Amino acid sequence: MFGTTTGSRRLTLALATVTALALGATACGGTTKDDAAEESGSAAAGKADPQAETKKGLTVAFLPKQVNNPYFTTADKGGEKALRDLGSEYKEVGTSSGTDTAGQVSYVNTLTQQQVDAMAVSAQDPGALCTALKQAMRNGVSVVTYDSDTNKDCRQVFVSPASAEDLGRTQVELLAEQIGGKGEIAILSAAQTATNQNTWIDVMKEELKKPAHKDIKLVKVAYGDDDAQKSFQQTQGLLQEYPDLKGIISPTTVGIKAAAQYLSGSKYKGKVKLTGLGTPNDMRAYVKNGTVEQFELWEPAKLGALAARTAVALESGQITGKEGETFAAGDLGTMTIGADGVISPGEPTVFDEANVDEYDF
Structure with a gap:
């Protein structure tokens, strides 16, 4: 009390x-x-x-x-x-x-x-x-x-956590560099109503309209509701629905960890790039085994x-x-x-x- x-x-x-x-x-x-x-x-x-x-x-x-x-x-x-x-x-x-x-x-x-x-x-x-x-x-x-x-x-x-502009822009930049500036990408978010997620995603969409990213296509925004199992399943579903997917941005610590877990045990490990917002303790193993190259977060x-x-x-x-x-x-x-x-x-x-x-x- x-x-x-x-x-x-x-x-x-x-x-x-x-x-x-x-x-x-x-x-x-x-x-x-x-x-x-x-x-x-x-x-x-x-x-x-x-x-x-x-x-x-x-x-x-x-x-x-x-x-x-x-x-x-x-x-x-x-x-x-x-x-x-x-x-x-x-x-x-x-x-x-x-x-x-x-x-x-x-x-x-x-x-x-x-x-x-x-x-x-x-x-x-x-x-x-x-x-x-x-x-x-x-x-x-x-x-x-x-x-x-x-x-x-x-x-x-x-x-x-940081300015919405910085967070939206930098996550796109991290993934764009990893996929060579071209290909299909998806976003794995938390809940559809999450204020911060939606703000960052809006910035990402604007960033993707810039000439530097003209060869990148956002094919879907999926929602894992900050639930590990659902986020894992959403990652699996994205790869089944879009077999040519080159990368995923997950601006949620639960989502990026679940996506990394799926990718690390699949044929897509190292081929489908993953970035977003994660904690070092959650993501360390996936960085070291080659599933994830870079991700970001504030402290x-x-x-x-x-x-x-x-x-x-x-x-x-x-x-x-x-x-x-x-x-x-x-x-x-x-x-x-x-x-x-x-x-x-x-x-x-x-x-x-x-x-x-x-x-x-």
Whole structure:
């Protein structure tokens, strides 16, 4: 169970508010974000103070897209360490499925009722969580999204792994180089509703329209729902449906590992190229056995740490989420909030046989 935060910023929610949460309706009682801001002069009122003292003793809950997913385990541990360093408490809740949007909504509502100070959420769907997240903010909870965003008015800050443009473009460039700039390719994504996946895929499609990639044809986007078995089967299906396939991009850590597993035990090993977003620990064996030449990823622990530090900065009144605001993010340096409340810890790292053993995540 989560502890209750005391103080003027949080009033015990009345029964009407609890009912409203269950129904996804507008709040009818309790302390609102604006009321709390007026009382405390906090960031919610649009009065960010980058020199404000960093609050301690906060409770920040992480809600990943999928618990027990190695990627999110690493990211959330980064958030846990950052919160410990800041003198605050870390919690993690979530579903075991990467497509259980109803489950995510339920967790957001529960966290709001439990009066956590802030939550960091990786959204399975861009709109499904909006009503619940807006309710949370009205009740004084700071909301940060990380890895996968909601609609921008449903949170204060989105901590993006890297810019969508960089991620979409570089994955196409990696595969184009490996297939000699020509041939049929496919994309193996996560869920059809995954905000980050769809954003990156849109960038990939635009990148493929450039003259440099005129001889590359995207034949299909398949969806493995961040489920290892389904992603494995989708890879098999792609190769059966498109026997001339030259390469696959999988912008999901579950998908790329499952695709590599299938390719490594098939006649396509070394012939059908595979790249995308994966962790070094998941992909090391496939790099060393010749199934995969190169893949990329940001460091998920840094992503989680930045999400945690952003949540604390919001609660401390150092930022509001407006473009141009800055705050100190520990070892990550000074962060500047960009357009639409988006920040990023940096560019992705490309992994290959030469450097994959240098990383452990």
